[in-house]
Amino acid sequence: MVRNENQMEMVLEDIEEHRGFVLYTLVNPELRSKLQSACRRLQIPCVSVLQPIMAAFGGYLKSEIHAHPGRQHALDSGYYARIAAMDYAMTHDDGQATWNLDEADVVIVGVSRTSKTPTCIYLANRGIKAANIPIVLGVDLPHEVFEVRNPLVVGLIKDPRSLIQVRRNRLRMLNEGEETDYTNPETVAEEVKFAQRLYAQQGWPIIDITRRSIEETAAAIIQLRAQRHEQDASSKSD
DSSP, X not given: OOOSHHHHXXXXXXXXXXXXXEEEOOOOHHHHHHHHXXXXXXXXXXXXXXXXXXXXXXXXXXXXXXXXXXXXXXXXXXXXXXXXXXXXXHHTGGGOOGGGGXXXXXXXXXXXTSSHHHHHHHHHTTTOOEEXXXXXXXXXXXXXXXXXXXXXXXEEEOOHHHHHHHHHHHHHHTTOOSOSTTXXXXXXXXXXXXXXXXXXXXXXXXXXXXXXXXXXXXXXXXXXXXXXXXXXXXXXXX
């Protein structure tokens, strides 16, 4: 976060008082030169962490390097979209606040322990507003999920045996007994079958997460959204 001459002066005072090996990632050439000159005067090793790597990338990709100090902290439209998406995901986690589900980009539906929440958080980091709705046997889903028009609704499933193991691990972490319907093989298999039937009835795309990471599941959802947008654009042009 060193962006100007005054901040650099403060850094140099600290370096002179607490001498040690200096590693830096400055991209501003004036500040970089000032730091290097001061370290030479103090006879302190001073090494750029990223410059050799970026130079190698530039040479390999035959691309010009553009230095933008603080680019990762830029408060641009993308940043605010991610913040809004994160707030939406947290507010609409686990079936909460279903009254405005149609404002979502994606609604994820699935039984317990199918990674609904972390998938929504990952999507939010990409600026995608995602809500998730749990499927519980004997409990009706909120009617809003059947009425949405804007969001892509996606159903997640998982192999029952894998699901049981995840749930047992969860109960152990909570120091609770494992012999419940939550981990009963017959009940879990019934949950998964019920979810599959529901998805088929509603025409919702299904993603089996048994052997997928959260990143892979999110990537599949992003691809489904892109396909849907292409279909919508195509139908409007016809």
